[in-house]
Amino acid sequence: CPCLEYCCSNLESGLLPGQWRHNSRMKLIDMSKFPVERIRNFSIIAHIDHGKSTLADRLLEITGAITKTQKNKQVLDKLQVERERGITVKAQTASLFYEYENQTYLLNLIDTPGHVDFSYEVSRSISACQGVLLIVDANQGIQAQTVANFYLAFEAQLTIIPVINKIDLKNADPERVENQIEKVFDIPKEECIRISAKLGTNVDQVLQEVVKRLPPPTFNREDPFKALVFDSNFDQYRGVIANVALFGGCLSKGDRIVSAHLGKSYEVNELGLLKPEELPMERLYAGQVGYVIAGMKEVKEAQIGDTLYHQKHPVEPLPGFKPAKAMVFAGMYPMDQSDYSTLRSAVEKLTLNDSSVTVQRDSSLALGAGWRLGFLGLLHMEVFNQRLEQEYNASVIVTAPTVPYKAILSSPRLIKHGREEITIVNPAQFPDRSLVKEYLEPMVMGTIISPDDYIGKIMSVCLNRRGIQKNMVYIDDHRVMMKYLFPLNEIVVDFYDHLKSMSSGYASFDYEDAGYQAADVIRMDILLNGKPVEELTTIVHRDRAYSAGKAMCERLQDAIPRQMFEIAVQAAIGSKVIARETIKAFRKNVLAKCYGGDITRKMKLLKKQAEGKKKMRYIGTVQVPKDAFINVLKRKDK
Numbered sequence: 001c002p003c004l005e006y007c008c009s010n011l012e013s014g015l016l017p018g019q020w021r022h023n024s025r026m027k028l029i030d031m032s033k034f035p036v037e038r039i040r041n042f043s044i045i046a047h048i049d050h051g052k053s054t055l056a057d058r059l060l061e062i063t064g065a066i067t068k069t070q071k072n073k074q075v076l077d078k079l080q081v082e083r084e085r086g087i088t089v090k091a092q093t094a095s096l097f098y099e100y101e102n103q104t105y106l107l108n109l110i111d112t113p114g115h116v117d118f119s120y121e122v123s124r125s126i127s128a129c130q131g132v133l134l135i136v137d138a139n140q141g142i143q144a145q146t147v148a149n150f151y152l153a154f155e156a157q158l159t160i161i162p163v164i165n166k167i168d169l170k171n172a173d174p175e176r177v178e179n180q181i182e183k184v185f186d187i188p189k190e191e192c193i194r195i196s197a198k199l200g201t202n203v204d205q206v207l208q209e210v211v212k213r214l215p216p217p218t219f220n221r222e223d224p225f226k227a228l229v230f231d232s233n234f235d236q237y238r239g240v241i242a243n244v245a246l247f248g249g250c251l252s253k254g255d256r257i258v259s260a261h262l263g264k265s266y267e268v269n270e271l272g273l274l275k276p277e278e279l280p281m282e283r284l285y286a287g288q289v290g291y292v293i294a295g296m297k298e299v300k301e302a303q304i305g306d307t308l309y310h311q312k313h314p315v316e317p318l319p320g321f322k323p324a325k326a327m328v329f330a331g332m333y334p335m336d337q338s339d340y341s342t343l344r345s346a347v348e349k350l351t352l353n354d355s356s357v358t359v360q361r362d363s364s365l366a367l368g369a370g371w372r373l374g375f376l377g378l379l380h381m382e383v384f385n386q387r388l389e390q391e392y393n394a395s396v397i398v399t400a401p402t403v404p405y406k407a408i409l410s411s412p413r414l415i416k417h418g419r420e421e422i423t424i425v426n427p428a429q430f431p432d433r434s435l436v437k438e439y440l441e442p443m444v445m446g447t448i449i450s451p452d453d454y455i456g457k458i459m460s461v462c463l464n465r466r467g468i469q470k471n472m473v474y475i476d477d478h479r480v481m482m483k484y485l486f487p488l489n490e491i492v493v494d495f496y497d498h499l500k501s502m503s504s505g506y507a508s509f510d511y512e513d514a515g516y517q518a519a520d521v522i523r524m525d526i527l528l529n530g531k532p533v534e535e536l537t538t539i540v541h542r543d544r545a546y547s548a549g550k551a552m553c554e555r556l557q558d559a560i561p562r563q564m565f566e567i568a569v570q571a572a573i574g575s576k577v578i579a580r581e582t583i584k585a586f587r588k589n590v591l592a593k594c595y596g597g598d599i600t601r602k603m604k605l606l607k608k609q610a611e612g613k614k615k616m617r618y619i620g621t622v623q624v625p626k627d628a629f630i631n632v633l634k635r636k637d638k
């Protein structure tokens with residue numbers, strides 16, 4: 001960092017361990033005496049693309065943590081997938097020093113993702129904070145994730161500073177957005193700050209308001225050490241790096257700490273602040289946010305939500321978090337079985353970094369040995385897949401995603417360990433109706449915000465997806481917020497895409513878990529040339545079986561390239577085929593060389609060709625492209 005200089009052994013600088021020198025003003029900051037009242041911990045939360053990472057860049061620039069160059073764009077989005085997709089996937093922390101009214105403040109900022117699949121990151125991040133900056137786009141106004149994120153912060157009783165971003169846009173209407181904020185969140189519009197994160201307009205005011213409006217942490221250095229693990233990463237060489245917020249006491253290098261969850265003890269090898277790179281320190285104090293490396297070999301050992309304390313001073317553990325709940329499951333297999341062990345180590349390493357992915361071993365007749373992975377949503381699954389390919393050079397086949405159904409069993413034969421209820425994460429293991437009292441499907445409460453011109457279209461799509469309307473309110477003169485109860489299965493794959501395209505990109509969607517409901521669902525198999533393909537088996541609602549089967553066959557017909565033999569694509573329920581499409585074979589013109597001539601010779605050639613094809617159909621395996629598994633589930637809403 002060009003502006004701040006940290007000293008641990010450099011005697012010439014005249015600094016003691018744990019002291020900072022602010023080069024531009026030659027001011028020494030002794031962290032051991034830094035008062036808690038001058039610390040502010042806050043998150044930046046918003047709907048996707050409303051400008052969180054851009055604002056974080058400006059805050060880092062103003063406070064001198066990074067230099068102002070073209071290269072320094074979205075510095076907190078470090079992953080390649082984040083940079084390529086332009087989205088934040090993982091929350092990032094940065095500690096900044098800010099000068100206000102001749103006092104130095106330590107601001108710990110956490111930039112969070114905006115997409116619904118990563119809202120778990122948001123809820124974890126805000127647990128380490130006392131306040132949030134709620135960013136709203138001055139053109140788009142309040143969107144579905146703005147509402148969801150607001151409630152996360154509101155329920156955690158954090159101070160909320162509304163910030164209206166992108167006021168430089170031609171169509172910006174900050175006045176309208178302020179009215180929406182007042183109406184929907186009951187925050188007086190005078191409290192909103194209008195900024196342009198891109199141009200830097202009023203960004204300094206944001207920092208001033210953070211200092212003025214957000215409360216400092218109320219933790220005491222004299223109390224026993226107590227820290228919340230709110231995130232963790234895995235480094236191949238250094239092991240687990242736990243991001244912690246200190247809720248009391250202080251922690252020094254060499255201290256022995258215990259993780260409350262496992263009761264294991266560790267020696268602290270390294271600790272420090274995140275600026276946003278790791279900056280080793282001698283000590284961390286109550287109220288600060290930083291990182292700790294303590295020889296933990298698996299992320300499981302630094303479980304998110306866990307409490308760390310000094311071995312000699314046990315404390316009451318903090319409440320922690322609910323574990324992330326996987327919403328989508330899919331099989332993952334190596335393209336080539338010989339790559340199995342390489343892929344296994346890649347999956348293990350990546351899940352060490354992303355503890356919200358659940359992993360179970362699985363195998364399939366067609367695709368060999370693999371895993372069944374659970375994700376928080378489809379984007380999460382795509383990002384995981386992309387990271388595997390980019391960061392670990394692995395090539396994988398991902399099967400059709402499915403949601404976790406439940407079945408209440410009636411047959412005592414199947415009741416293991418007194419469990420009557422089973423969760424079905426693989427449709428191929430869907431228990432037969434005769435063994436089941438009741439099937440249950442996962443439900444979600446969806447929030448849709450859209451201009452009112454599209455209400456009619458949206459309602460008909462929601463109905464088509466078995467949605468039940470629960471509420472509808474106007475958030476301003478032209479925008480409505482609708483609440484729908486949906487079966488998760490109906491919205492998980494492509495609902496958001498449809499909603500976006502039918503509303504010219506104006507509608508936004510967010511959902512939260514709403515438990516389980518009884519449902520009349522059945523298993524539908526897909527057969528290619530009479531052979532069931534386990535990886536394409538799906539669970540569908542009985543009323544939708546025929547239309548779903550027909551649509552899947554049609555989509556497979558498009559997705560599977562023509563091969564040297566004819567392929568019959570069938571959808572079946574039990575032994576009953578309910579839909580069929582045929583993929584025609586490439587036909588070699590065996591008669592090309594026969595100019596006129598004897599008809600019996602032509603017939604002989606055609607018969608020989610037909611026999612050859614019959615053989616191929618028998619022995620040939622159908623090649624299914626790897627993206628076909630997901631594409632077959634994407635439906636077209638009328």
Ligand SMILES: Nc1nc2c(ncn2[C@@H]2O[C@H](COP(=O)(O)OP(=O)(O)OP(=O)(O)O)[C@@H](O)[C@H]2O)c(=O)[nH]1
Pocket residue numbers: 046047048049050051052053054055074086087088089112113114115165166167168169195196197198199
């Ligand atoms: N005109 C204008 N564009 C902005 C402003 N702030 C951000 N943007 C643009 O908006 C887009 C999204 O910005 P990001 O900072 O990536 O948004 P984000 O909220 O971090 O996005 P996620 O992390 O994916 O949720 C980028 O193209 C930015 O350049 C602004 O003040 N004015």
